[in-house]
Amino acid sequence: MTEDSAEYLQRKEFYNRMLTVYGRKPVLEVLQDNSLEIHKLHLADSNKPAAILDDMVKLAKKRGIEVCYHDKQALSRISKNSKQDQGVAADVIGKGFQSHQSFLSSNKKHYRILALDGVTNPQNVGMIIRSACASPINAIILPEKGCAKLDPLVIKASTGTLFRAPILRCKTLASCLKAFAESGADIIGLDANAPHTLGEEPLTGAKVFVLGNETEGLSSDVRAICNKHVSIPMLNNVESLNVAVTASLIAFQGAL
């Protein structure tokens, strides 16, 4: 299987859509939610017997979900969080997850996307996903580096919308934004000091709105890729809005 074979790309896209949830309560909750497609349930063979584990296995069998047993180290590699996995993980298929390459290959001319640059607070990331999922925005770019991990805290703050939100995952934001810029999209940084306002931006066209860290703002490498900057006009000398509020205002712009 070579790196550009159809099978390889299909598998890569499959894994791009997969989110590994860990911890006993979060895993039980995803198993209980019949609207979610679950690939596998992973259990550490070192787990001591517990009613909640029996419930998980029962639910998995009832739903035809494969149950895999691993030694503790292998489970840690799957959960990527040995401290909090409690010997349990599940691979959930994010319905709206895709790679940015896949999104770009659809050649849309008009779209609006949110991109998060170093947003580290899981409450904020979860709230942004919840708002974006409810809004007409086309996608949210969530880089693996620099942002809060998509962990149980984010899932909770997203009120479970994470699994159906339109999410483009990537390693680093800068490389992903470059691909969007090369395809002709406007990369628009939110910046409280920008002279142009969000309202001056036409609603049409291909646009990626980039939101920076809660206190630091945009990182320098991302700032360099932005070809525009816009601000949200603020009264009473307020210096900034909460990043999830800013994201929501963009996501619902023109829809209210």
Added chain:
Amino acid sequence: MTEDSAEYLQRKEFYNRMLTVYGRKPVLEVLQDNSLEIHKLHLADSNKPAAILDDMVKLAKKRGIEVCYHDKQALSRISKNSKQDQGVAADVIGKGFQSHQSFLSSNKKHYRILALDGVTNPQNVGMIIRSACASPINAIILPEKGCAKLDPLVIKASTGTLFRAPILRCKTLASCLKAFAESGADIIGLDANAPHTLGEEPLTGAKVFVLGNETEGLSSDVRAICNKHVSIPMLNNVESLNVAVTASLIAFQGAL
């Protein structure tokens, strides 16, 4: 001094504008912020000597703020939070604070106000104040009963905007909303199931938008006062938005 004398009403309005902050770090921070008008610094005479207390007294004297010493019980009555006041309180004047009677006496024909009904999470209340302060909304109604107290957590979440936000405080929300209804304002409840959407509401006119509790929604007595209900259209079967996000979308409606 009778209850309707000009002097009594003036004093009542003065106390309506006052917010008592407690705890050593929050009080030091308000004393350090020269943009804030501070009425009095209150200290318990049982406080053991501490550098931070010396700093407070120094700052108060420099700024000409009266320093009052009380026994521990009297200080508790001022802070209304003996567990967390740490023997320290300060009366800060909220620049934008007024009574709802005072707001209504200005006879504005067009205004937009947010009202909170049982919003108990201090993070959400603080975030709502921050967004509302930055937006063109005319005021936020914060009832004493049922909502998060305006405590250090709310101040922090508001990033200090609480002291300059346009806030109408009242005892119970229902009685305040009745006064607005009698003056001819529309009382508009936010309700995810309402067939009419926020966008269908004209931006002009006198309107109070009421936001309910994070999980319970509007309380029954407040719901009965609302003459309209509106929803924010949500895609992907999202059931609700975070209450601070909803408040921010209303506050910035028509301004972006």
